[in-house]
Amino acid sequence: MRRTGQVLVLTALLACAAAWAVDPTHLEDPKLQARYVALTHELRCMQCQNESIADSPVDLAADLRRSVRELLEQGKSDDEIRAWMVARYGDFILFRPRFIWRNAWLWSAPLVLLLVGALVSWRIVRARTALVAAEPDGADGEP
Amino acid sequence: MKRFLLPLGIFVLVAVVLGIGIWRAPQKGVILSPLLGKPAPQFSLPNLTDPAHPVRSADLKGRWYLFNVWGTWCVECRAEHAMLLNVQRSGRVALIGLNWRDEDAQALAWLQQLGNPYQTVAVDRSGREAINWGVYAAPETFLVNPQGIVVYKHIGALTEEAWTREILPRLPPPVASKS
Numbered sequence: 001m002r003r004t005g006q007v008l009v010l011t012a013l014l015a016c017a018a019a020w021a022v023d024p025t026h027l028e029d030p031k032l033q034a035r036y037v038a039l040t041h042e043l044r045c046m047q048c049q050n051e052s053i054a055d056s057p058v059d060l061a062a063d064l065r066r067s068v069r070e071l072l073e074q075g076k077s078d079d080e081i082r083a084w085m086v087a088r089y090g091d092f093i094l095f096r097p098r099f100i101w102r103n104a105w106l107w108s109a110p111l112v113l114l115l116v117g118a119l120v121s122w123r124i125v126r127a128r129t130a131l132v133a134a135e136p137d138g139a140d141g142e143p
Numbered sequence: 144m145k146r147f148l149l150p151l152g153i154f155v156l157v158a159v160v161l162g163i164g165i166w167r168a169p170q171k172g173v174i175l176s177p178l179l180g181k182p183a184p185q186f187s188l189p190n191l192t193d194p195a196h197p198v199r200s201a202d203l204k205g206r207w208y209l210f211n212v213w214g215t216w217c218v219e220c221r222a223e224h225a226m227l228l229n230v231q232r233s234g235r236v237a238l239i240g241l242n243w244r245d246e247d248a249q250a251l252a253w254l255q256q257l258g259n260p261y262q263t264v265a266v267d268r269s270g271r272e273a274i275n276w277g278v279y280a281a282p283e284t285f286l287v288n289p290q291g292i293v294v295y296k297h298i299g300a301l302t303e304e305a306w307t308r309e310i311l312p313r314l315p316p317p318v319a320s321k322s
Contacts (some may be wrong), residue, residue, distance in 0.1 A: 063273075
């Protein structure tokens with residue numbers, strides 16, 4: 001019984017989430033609407049910086065959403081819209097950074113660190129193996 | 144001794160990377176404008192003080208100007224206003240205002256009350272023009288050269304320091320410009 005009550009409350013809260021949405025925009029074409037939602041979620045609100053323009057209640061975010069909508073209605077592609085934004089606000093506006101030569105080191109850092117880690121562990125294993133091989137059998141007295 | 148070499152090397156590497164990060168970010172949160180070195184946006188906007196004459200970028204070609212984005216809702220704009228008046232008094236460069244997302248009546252009252260440092264004020268009530276300039280927080284100030292290229296951008300209230308260190312050295316010497 002109590003369980004059912006909790007579920008009901010949670011369901012009611014979930015239903016409220018739609019009412020909290022910042023952006024009421026609805027485009028007629030469902031395909032455009034889907035692209036609109038995707039694009040506004042991957043563009044940064046420059047003023048609040050840790051929110052996307054889809055989530056931010058700031059005026060500037062509303063203006064940028066309007067720009068996205070207008071560009072979509074003009075028939076621009078997703079990449080053209082991203083480029084339009086980057087031309088004005090720089091790469092920082094993209095939540096998913098592009099691979100460019102200036103951030104190449106950042107993209108390659110995980111691979112480099114993995115290689116360094118592999119090298120270190122390989123050396124440790126090799127040193128330990130040499131240690132074991134050098135000791136006579138049964139020397140391992142530890143529990 | 145040799146066993147310390149690798150950790151030490153890694154430590155130095157990390158320190159250098161972080162050091163560069165700190166050294167290159169003296170003003171945290173300031174984002175470099177992609178407009179620098181590029182032509183300023185073309186525009187034709189309503190004139191706040193003279194409705195008969197729209198403010199057009201084409202008319203600004205051929206001379207230096209400071210493009211200052213402001214609004215009466217912007218606290219920092221009030222803070223920088225005295226500095227803008229100083230800039231105007233110096234006579235070194237024209238100030239063109241962009242009244243961003245504001246009410247004309249309030250903007251006019253502001254200029255009457257605090258003094259008008261601008262040669263002209265363009266009105267951008269919809270916020271479309273500000274987006275073309277990559278504005279994200281007023282006040283922002285752009286220095287545009289006679290070829291129409293943005294050569295410097297200052298984010299936040301214009302300071303004496305930014306004026307003397309960044310803007311004045313970029314302007315031509317004050318002599319010989321009598322027209």
